[in-house]
Amino acid sequence: MGTMDGTGAAYQDPRLASVYERGNEMPAASLRAWAELIAGYAPGGRAVLEVGAGTGMFCAALAEVLPAAEVTGVEPSAPMLAEAERHNAHPRVRYLAGPAEALPAPDAGFDLALLSRVVHHLPDRPVAARELARVLRPGARLVIRTTVRERLDAPVYRYWPRLLETDAERFPSERQIVEDFTPAGFAVHRVHSFSRPVASDLREWRERIGGRAQSKFLALSEAEFAAGLARLDAELAGGGGAGATGATGDGGATAPVLERYDVIVLERTPVGA
Numbered sequence: 001m002g003t004m005d006g007t008g009a010a011y012q013d014p015r016l017a018s019v020y021e022r023g024n025e026m027p028a029a030s031l032r033a034w035a036e037l038i039a040g041y042a043p044g045g046r047a048v049l050e051v052g053a054g055t056g057m058f059c060a061a062l063a064e065v066l067p068a069a070e071v072t073g074v075e076p077s078a079p080m081l082a083e084a085e086r087h088n089a090h091p092r093v094r095y096l097a098g099p100a101e102a103l104p105a106p107d108a109g110f111d112l113a114l115l116s117r118v119v120h121h122l123p124d125r126p127v128a129a130r131e132l133a134r135v136l137r138p139g140a141r142l143v144i145r146t147t148v149r150e151r152l153d154a155p156v157y158r159y160w161p162r163l164l165e166t167d168a169e170r171f172p173s174e175r176q177i178v179e180d181f182t183p184a185g186f187a188v189h190r191v192h193s194f195s196r197p198v199a200s201d202l203r204e205w206r207e208r209i210g211g212r213a214q215s216k217f218l219a220l221s222e223a224e225f226a227a228g229l230a231r232l233d234a235e236l237a238g239g240g241g242a243g244a245t246g247a248t249g250d251g252g253a254t255a256p257v258l259e260r261y262d263v264i265v266l267e268r269t270p271v272g273a
Contacts, residue, residue, distance in 0.1 A: 024213055025057065030196035034145075035061035037194060038114055041141040041265055045069055045111030049135065051100050051128075052076075052118030056084030056093065062114070063092045072105065074098045100128035105135045116145040117261075120171045121215070129184035136268040141189060142181070144264040148174040151193075155257055156209065156216065159235075160228035166219040177264055186266035194263050197256035205257040206232050 026034075039062055042048070046069050050059050053073030063071045071093045075081050084095050098104040100122055113132055122128045132142055147154065149171045157164040172180075178188060199205035210229060217225060236253055 024054070025208070026196065026198045027200065030198065031057065031061050032065065033196050034058070034194070035065045037263070038062065038143050038145075039065045039069075039112070041143055041189070042112035045140075047110045047112075048072070049074065049103075049105065049110040049113040051103065051113060051115055051132070052121065053084060053095065054080050054116075056088030056095060058114060058116055059084070059093045059095070060088040060090045063090045070094075072096060072110075074100075074103055074105070101131060103131045103135055107134055108137045110136050111140045113140070113142045114145065115142070119144050119146050119177060125172070125177070125180040126184065129181040129186065132181075133185040133268060138268055138270040140268045142186060142266040142268070144177060144266070145261050146177075146264070147171060147260070148177065148262050148264075150174065151262060153260060155205070155259065156214075156228075159232045160217075160220060160224070162224065163216050163219065167216055170216075174262065174264065178266075181266055185269050185271070187269050189265040189267040191262065191264050193260055195258045195260040198259045199257040201255065202232075202236060202253040202257055206236065 025031075035058065038058070039045070039048075045066060048062050048066065048069050048071045050062070050071070050073045053059050053075045054077075056073050059071045059073040063069060069092065071090070073084060073093060073095045074097075075084065075095065076097060076099050078097065081095050081097060096104045100118075101124055113136055119125065136142065147167075149168055150173055152164060152167050152171065154163075154167075157167075174191065182188075199208060206229075209232075212225060220228070239253055
């Protein structure tokens with residue numbers, strides 16, 4: 001859940017790295033549900049790779065649900081790696097520094113790879129796709145956890161509507177992702193959506209989001225960010241808010257806040273196929 005693109009300078013900032021873990025965490029049950037979903041695409045996998053691992057949340061979670069697996073998290077940001085070692089150290093997880101375009105990993109060494117909220121950060125997706133194809137064994141799966149341009153629906157858009165405009169420019173479409181990865185040796189296995197609570201209620205979500213720990217907020221000025229927080233606080237004061245149905249729902253301030261992601265699962269095709 002790290003970053004690989006031009007916003008990388010911000011992720012080299014120890015202050016941002018220090019709030020990233022708290023700002024992007026989710027309830028334990030939601031994290032486990034996500035890890036089980038991802039791991040289910042390589043149930044017998046013994047070698048797992050996360051590219052853009054951020055603070056290591058998914059690396060540790062995948063190690064827990066795949067008890068026979070060794071997990072490698074690759075992340076270009078030194079402050080993020082330090083936070084990963086601090087918060088998500090695990091005896092079967094190792095963290096390595098490196099970019100998606102030059103992975104510090106052997107050929108055909110992994111059964112499963114994950115890109116979680118990273119694909120839109122990649123400065124050269126076709127090159128990154130070729131690197132992932134290189135390190136995955138034939139038949140291995142790549143899970144891309146993202147929101148594609150045509151289905152942007154994050155809860156933040158309710159309070160910071162300009163982020164919908166900036167994310168529509170930053171995030172690729174499903175078709176673009178597939179077109180960038182298939183020439184490298186991938187075939188589409190499955191595309192679906194998955195939603196889980198990221199906070200028990202709107203107040204908890206506000207406390208987390210208030211740290212401005214997501215890269216999308218870099219597009220906003222301090223005044224714009226403050227205005228969005230004011231809208232959120234006004235809604236909390238009135239007892240409303242984005243509840244169990246997410247940004248467009250009316251579950252109320254006491255309902256869980258959901259986030260939905262697109263899950264694009266690609267399979268590494270045999271060389272020469």
